[in-house]
Amino acid sequence: MSDVTxxxxxIPEKRQPWKRPAQTFRQLVVLALxxxxxxxxxxxxxxxxGFLGWYIxxxxxxxxxxxxxxxxxxxxxxxxxxxxxLVSVLFSLVALPWISLxxxxxxxxxxxxxxxxxxTDMFVNSSDxxxxxxxxxxxxxxxxxxxxxxxxxAVPLGIVAAIYIVEIKGRFAGMxxxxxxxxxGVPSIVAGLFIxxxxxxxxxxxxxxxxxxxxxxxxxxxxxxxxxxxxxxVVPRELRDASYALGASQFKTTFKxxxxxxxxxxxxxxxxxxxxxxxxTAPLLLxxxxxxxxxTDMFxxxxxxxxxxxxxxxxxxxxxxxxxxWAASMVLISIVVVLSVTAxxxxxRNSGKK
Amino acid sequence: MSNTVxxxxxxxxxxxxxxxxxxxxxxxxxxxxxxxxxxxxxxIAFFLxxxxxxxxxxxxxxxxxxxxxxxxxxDGSQVASFGVGAMLxxxxxxALIALIVSLPFAIAVSLYLEFYSPRSIRRLLTSILDMVAAxxxxxxxxxxxxxxxxxGAGWAKSLNSWLHWIPIFNVPTPIFERSPFIAGLxxxxxxxxxxxSVTREVYSHAPRDQIDAVYGLGGTRWGAMRTVVLPFGRSxxxxxxxxxxxxxxxxxxxxxxVLNLFFxxxxxxxxxxxxxxxxxxATRFGEAGPYELKALIAAGLVLFVVTLIVNSIATLIVNHGKSAR
Amino acid sequence: xxxELHGVLxxxxxxxxxxxxxNSGEVWGITGRNGCGKSTLLHTIxxxxxxQSGSLTVNESLWDDSHKQFVVPEDRKVALVFQDIRLFxxxxxxxxxxxxxxxxxxTRVLAISxxxxxxxxxxxxxxxxxxxxxxxxxxxxxxxxxxxLVAQPSVLLLDEPLSxxxxxxxxxxxxxxxxxxxxxxxxxxxxxxxxxDLAAMxxxxxxx
Numbered sequence: 006m007s008d009v010t011x012x013x014x015x016i017p018e019k020r021q022p023w024k025r026p027a028q029t030f031r032q033l034v035v036l037a038l039x040x041x042x043x044x045x046x047x048x049x050x051x052x053x054x055g056f057l058g059w060y061i062x063x064x065x066x067x068x069x070x071x072x073x074x075x076x077x078x079x080x081x082x083x084x085x086x087x088x089x090x091l092v093s094v095l096f097s098l099v100a101l102p103w104i105s106l107x108x109x110x111x112x113x114x115x116x117x118x119x120x121x122x123x124x125t126d127m128f129v130n131s132s133d134x135x136x137x138x139x140x141x142x143x144x145x146x147x148x149x150x151x152x153x154x155x156x157x158x159a160v161p162l163g164i165v166a167a168i169y170i171v172e173i174k175g176r177f178a179g180m181x182x183x184x185x186x187x188x189x190g191v192p193s194i195v196a197g198l199f200i201x202x203x204x205x206x207x208x209x210x211x212x213x214x215x216x217x218x219x220x221x222x223x224x225x226x227x228x229x230x231x232x233x234x235x236x237x238x239v240v241p242r243e244l245r246d247a248s249y250a251l252g253a254s255q256f257k258t259t260f261k262x263x264x265x266x267x268x269x270x271x272x273x274x275x276x277x278x279x280x281x282x283x284x285x286t287a288p289l290l291l292x293x294x295x296x297x298x299x300x301t302d303m304f305x306x307x308x309x310x311x312x313x314x315x316x317x318x319x320x321x322x323x324x325x326x327x328x329x330x331w332a333a334s335m336v337l338i339s340i341v342v343v344l345s346v347t348a349x350x351x352x353x354r355n356s357g358k359k
Numbered sequence: 360m361s362n363t364v365x366x367x368x369x370x371x372x373x374x375x376x377x378x379x380x381x382x383x384x385x386x387x388x389x390x391x392x393x394x395x396x397x398x399x400x401x402x403i404a405f406f407l408x409x410x411x412x413x414x415x416x417x418x419x420x421x422x423x424x425x426x427x428x429x430x431x432x433x434d435g436s437q438v439a440s441f442g443v444g445a446m447l448x449x450x451x452x453x454a455l456i457a458l459i460v461s462l463p464f465a466i467a468v469s470l471y472l473e474f475y476s477p478r479s480i481r482r483l484l485t486s487i488l489d490m491v492a493a494x495x496x497x498x499x500x501x502x503x504x505x506x507x508x509x510x511g512a513g514w515a516k517s518l519n520s521w522l523h524w525i526p527i528f529n530v531p532t533p534i535f536e537r538s539p540f541i542a543g544l545x546x547x548x549x550x551x552x553x554x555x556s557v558t559r560e561v562y563s564h565a566p567r568d569q570i571d572a573v574y575g576l577g578g579t580r581w582g583a584m585r586t587v588v589l590p591f592g593r594s595x596x597x598x599x600x601x602x603x604x605x606x607x608x609x610x611x612x613x614x615x616x617v618l619n620l621f622f623x624x625x626x627x628x629x630x631x632x633x634x635x636x637x638x639x640x641a642t643r644f645g646e647a648g649p650y651e652l653k654a655l656i657a658a659g660l661v662l663f664v665v666t667l668i669v670n671s672i673a674t675l676i677v678n679h680g681k682s683a684r
Numbered sequence: 685x686x687x688e689l690h691g692v693l694x695x696x697x698x699x700x701x702x703x704x705x706x707n708s709g710e711v712w713g714i715t716g717r718n719g720c721g722k723s724t725l726l727h728t729i730x731x732x733x734x735x736q737s738g739s740l741t742v743n744e745s746l747w748d749d750s751h752k753q754f755v756v757p758e759d760r761k762v763a764l765v766f767q768d769i770r771l772f773x774x775x776x777x778x779x780x781x782x783x784x785x786x787x788x789x790x791t792r793v794l795a796i797s798x799x800x801x802x803x804x805x806x807x808x809x810x811x812x813x814x815x816x817x818x819x820x821x822x823x824x825x826x827x828x829x830x831x832x833l834v835a836q837p838s839v840l841l842l843d844e845p846l847s848x849x850x851x852x853x854x855x856x857x858x859x860x861x862x863x864x865x866x867x868x869x870x871x872x873x874x875x876x877x878x879x880x881d882l883a884a885m886x887x888x889x890x891x892x
Contacts, residue, residue, distance in 0.1 A: 194637050196403075202652070243766070248787075250766070254385070283495070
């Protein structure tokens, strides 16, 4: 197969069928223009309105135009062009909500962000107060603390479970594997319900940050375990054999050879787990609820978090509270995106190619 | 090295008789840790069953089929009656809508990323897809509530005016906001990244030599897609779809914001009346007394079981496809 | 010190009868066609594979009786240098050579000094902090040898030690190996398909 690739690289690019020479590009432009004209007519005639209306009209016209070229070039090529157009159009369509979401978050959230937004809480203000008062400091610290505690619980346990499955291959390895796979599908609200009924109702009789962290760790553990398992499996067994052949115990081999080799994958697993739970709302509604004051006390009072802050402000329903919700969303998305990108970068460095 | 027997696949640990003290401790500790996780997860399952048991004892299978959800009254004049029928049906409906809407897009995006996009921006696009996958559901819900809901209601109105002769698009009264249709649309956007990443991964392993063969015989790119990639990727697509389905079933906050709960089975997806078990739990949680709480837990159990089945099937299909490659 | 291996190697369809009796101070060179089981023999002695039948006894100690008794690799005082050497890619040369000592519980300071000595013996004095991927084939072989010898094993196993070395480095490496093997006090087995290599290094020969 590598010989074929080598030879393919020698052939000038124009020969590759999926690269379009300039002529076809010109044809496409002509098609697009024709479609545009048709679309304008269609919009006038049928009264389709707004951006979406134009979009639909243009797409329909494009399809018709491309289909019409079947007359000159034959069905096979026409189908190919049709398929290309369709695939590209669907792809662009998919991007529309994303663009809309990002745009809305920024445009509607920006006005609630001022200097004190990150340093004040909502203890003295209500959601409807003017936007230069109050902030999300309590939500940020709440998210940070609860995610941190959840990680401290879930990451070591997840890695240990993965080591058990891959390195030790114990008697229960199959069961552990099955359970972690199964639990990764737990609906987040069910995890919250579980912690509510056990910890909150029976044990502590209060909503607090620890309960929230516990519910998050339930969601984190399977993710970390499964990703770590995949990463450990990739470590070549030759390295393990070499270590054993030099007189190292399994313990030393695991901790000095296997884990360090898989280090970037492990970090990715942890970061991905964190990114996932940082945005969870449902379980927190049932466990840590909401609190307007900045606090680091995870035991004696409820705790705010960015997702619940967004949710609460949304439900309040006034203009100012909406703006606050959007602003907090902006912060939340930034955190989650930064985490995901970091995870990708760390994981990607080790794997080289995509 | 062309030694015919080069891999030592024996599991030394199984036949070991002498093993060092350090390793014994190591194995015990690791096993303890792993079994602890197993214990906790098992505890969750056990607990859900235990708490929900009373509900199933009192209502039996009617819990699954009845649509009435009433906590009764304090003086006992009205008896409590709980049933997730409408909610379960609703969950399935919106998940199905999400699946139907997102699947063509998932295929298109996967094909686009693997075979149509300019190579230079491919990594960028894939990264964007991964970032979108990370967008928290509450933000999707926020966007869905403020932006999608009004727009979707408008589309529903048009859909209704053109296609009201089809039963599911008919409505008894023209209220189109916060309907299963809109919830399904929102869910479709939310599950797209999951389905796409699984599908794309599978497509990336499509046999290049067969694709080249199609080109060699004078075929077009679409021809290659149709004859090689799509059939090859079928199991991955199904697996990815089921994973997305699982996610859609469990989604709580976003659905809570764009769906109006109504305790009757509703086929008319354009109408502002729907169900979702997760939403039910979130909605009723605040006011639930101890008995209703048990009912909510039982509902959670039902949801968990359904999601578990879907995810297991998905994993089986995806793994089966992987081993067949 | 002695090594006695009488039995059948391999797994499943691949079977090889072997009869070996080796004493310390002897260097046994093993040749044979590809696929005849030379590497399997080394793996079996190292404990990475199990005997199908028969037994392996080293210094009166039963390492493998092909049934219940099986001593795990880390409890055998064996060092195996694989054909592809397998230096740990995330460790420097020095840490690689320290590894067997550290694995046995030797303190860092002592391990580093012993490792340095070993690296000097194999002629790799200035490479301590380089990473394995920056080494040439010959350099890697030297480091692999140092790593194997530093823990003073009872049994030294070399699998095709000169196969990954370019022509210009071969003579030097061959002499080094011959010297180190001559000075090695335990049992040494070298597998190679090259007769000239074995002529230089081995005291006894076995053809499989």
